[in-house]
Amino acid sequence: MRAFQVLEHGPPSSLRCSDVADLIPGDGQIRVGIRAAGINFPDTLVIAGKYQVLPKRPFSPGKDFAGVVLDVGEGVTRYARGDRVLCHVEYGGFAEQALAAEQQAFGLPDGMSFVAAAAMGLVYQTAYLALVDRAQLKPGEHVLVGGAAGGIGLAAVQLAKAMGATTVAAVRSADEAALVKENGADHVVDLSLPSQREQLRAQVLAATENRGVDVVIDPLGGDFLGAALRTMAWCGRLVVVGFAAGDIPTVKVNYLLVKNISIAGLQWSDYRDRAPDRIAAVQHEIFRLWRLGAVKPYIMKEFSFAELPRALELIEKGEIRGKAVVVMDG
Numbered sequence: 228m229r230a231f232q233v234l235e236h237g238p239p240s241s242l243r244c245s246d247v248a249d250l251i252p253g254d255g256q257i258r259v260g261i262r263a264a265g266i267n268f269p270d271t272l273v274i275a276g277k278y279q280v281l282p283k284r285p286f287s288p289g290k291d292f293a294g295v296v297l298d299v300g301e302g303v304t305r306y307a308r309g310d311r312v313l314c315h316v317e318y319g320g321f322a323e324q325a326l327a328a329e330q331q332a333f334g335l336p337d338g339m340s341f342v343a344a345a346a347m348g349l350v351y352q353t354a355y356l357a358l359v360d361r362a363q364l365k366p367g368e369h370v371l372v373g374g375a376a377g378g379i380g381l382a383a384v385q386l387a388k389a390m391g392a393t394t395v396a397a398v399r400s401a402d403e404a405a406l407v408k409e410n411g412a413d414h415v416v417d418l419s420l421p422s423q424r425e426q427l428r429a430q431v432l433a434a435t436e437n438r439g440v441d442v443v444i445d446p447l448g449g450d451f452l453g454a455a456l457r458t459m460a461w462c463g464r465l466v467v468v469g470f471a472a473g474d475i476p477t478v479k480v481n482y483l484l485v486k487n488i489s490i491a492g493l494q495w496s497d498y499r500d501r502a503p504d505r506i507a508a509v510q511h512e513i514f515r516l517w518r519l520g521a522v523k524p525y526i527m528k529e530f531s532f533a534e535l536p537r538a539l540e541l542i543e544k545g546e547i548r549g550k551a552v553v554v555m556d557g
């Protein structure tokens with residue numbers, strides 16, 4: 228089978244596509260013939276050697292994929308050859324086959340394409356856990372989503388809307404503003420204005436009748452976190468999800484005290500490894516919302532397997548809105 232592998236850490240162009248031996252499922256594992264794989268911002272960090280978990284080289288990166296079960300290892304009870312599944316793994320998705328523990332696999336709903344499933348892995352899971360498990364979002368609350376046209380951002384806007392919240396989407400261009408409105412944003416705020424600290428607060432207060440937001444989902448870090456804190460209502464909850472803006476911010480905690488604000492972190496892969504039953508329940512709920520039409524992945528572009536390094540470069544440069552997916556040949 229063909230696999231893109233990290234031999235030495237570097238930019239996406241350093242990935243090597245090689246013929247490697249077919250995989251053999253171990254106890255409790257399934258072997259999946261991959262039809263489509265999600266491309267995620269953290270993949271670029273893994274390839275560059277800047278991610279918190281780095282497997283021994285050579286390895287194939289790629290954290291979520293959809294495909295067909297080829298065979299199963301000893302003790303597998305939930306899946307059989309031919310089943311259509313979405314899998315969440317630490318690495319291995321940028322190849323023609325991958326192994327997954329059976330509890331990391333989820334049967335696809337009828338009618339869901341492999342491409343749609345691959346776009347509904349990590350980003351929807353992360354957005355859901357940020358909104359529900361970490362922020363305790365309630366219907367009727369206001370949610371500010373940073374980087375709202377990105378993978379996590381757009382999933383968070385759709386999910387928050389589906390949960391009965393009012394959504395305030397933060398973007399920095401007119402085409403992103405149009406996209407987030409099409410995906411359920413009730414209000415759009417512009418992060419490209421000078422003096423983000425003042426401007427974000429003014430825009431959010433105008434959108435929330437001076438109340439502020441109850442929840443902030445922050446995949447950006449950088450200047451956004453400090454500016455977003457100033458937009459929050461009494462007892463607001465901010466969830467740190469990522470640092471797509473590049474810098475890891477520091478926080479003056481007096482602000483938390485004065486407004487009874489909480490900041491929580493979210494590391495999704497910890498939930499995957501420590502709380503697989505919760506991940507399964509969340510996946511079930513995400514698929515239920517998809518069946519209802521309440522969430523729908525926005526896939527900006529499908530790439531062929533050979534185009535994977537180019538797709539990763541576009542993610543790295545912030546040129547992908549919503550999701551990019553690799554579709555396997557044939």
Ligand SMILES: NC(=O)c1ccc[n+]([C@@H]2O[C@H](COP(=O)([O-])OP(=O)(O)OC[C@H]3O[C@@H](n4cnc5c(N)ncnc54)[C@H](OP(=O)(O)O)[C@@H]3O)[C@@H](O)[C@H]2O)c1
Pocket residue numbers: 267268269349350353373374375376377378379380398399400418446447449467468469470471472473493494495496542544545546547549
């Ligand atoms: N905590 C977890 O478990 C977890 C899981 C998955 C991912 N993450 C992290 O979450 C972050 C976002 O991931 P993603 O998949 O959503 O990435 P993505 O699809 O690349 O989206 C990132 C978004 O951030 C925006 N952005 C980048 N720099 C910005 C800036 N300086 N100011 C305002 N907006 C900016 C981009 O908008 P433009 O188009 O305007 O550049 C883009 O819409 C990454 O840091 C990723 O590593 C965390």
